[in-house]
Amino acid sequence: MLDRIDDYRTTLQSHSGPFMDFIEWRPTPDRNVEVLNDTADLYRYFDSTEAAEFLYDCVKRTVEYDLPREIDYLRRHDEARRLIMDTVEMPDRLADDLLLFIRQNKGTLSKKRREREFAPLKNDEIERIEAIVQETFDGFDEI
Known part of the structure; x- marks a missing residue:
């Protein structure tokens, strides 16, 4: 709505x-x-016909578009986090933040984030993690 x-x-x-x-x-x-x-x-x-039709359209969109998209996102997110954790050991919350920051910055980790929250990571580790996120979410934003 x-x-x-x-x-x-x-x-x-x-x-x-x-x-x-x-x-x-x-x-x-x-x-x-x-x-x-x-x-x-x-x-x-x-006569609530117009309101009922509007509500029906909203529910239909939720069932046919929003929920499948959310499930797809969660599947991709879980897969990316698993692959990140296979690359570098870190707490789940930090891995989630790393994934989010890379997605927000169109597939790369910003210099500021590299120097602050993720300073312990090596450049090759960051490059591998960026590739994981890019590959895992490839095509998602096009839907």
Whole structure:
């Protein structure tokens, strides 16, 4: 839904917008609104087709795209971490950070990170780890 927040807002407004002429309200000091008249009949038997279709589209995208992509990412991440740990022994959290920093920097570890958090690593170890991350995530961002 967050990826389609404008569509979500439009869907909500398409339902509530037409009722605004029939609702008496005033702002409250705590930046809310107070409804002054009875509005129950406006909402009792409303047509929620558009909202249901929007929700269906969001769930469909989650099932068909987001979840498979997340599973693919996790599989690649676990494989890359295993290969990194086979190359250099380090705590899981540090390996995860290393993997993240390399991915964020488009396949290479920045000079700043090399000199700070990963100073104990040798250049050939870093090059091998960069290659592992690049190979493991090859094609992932293209999906």
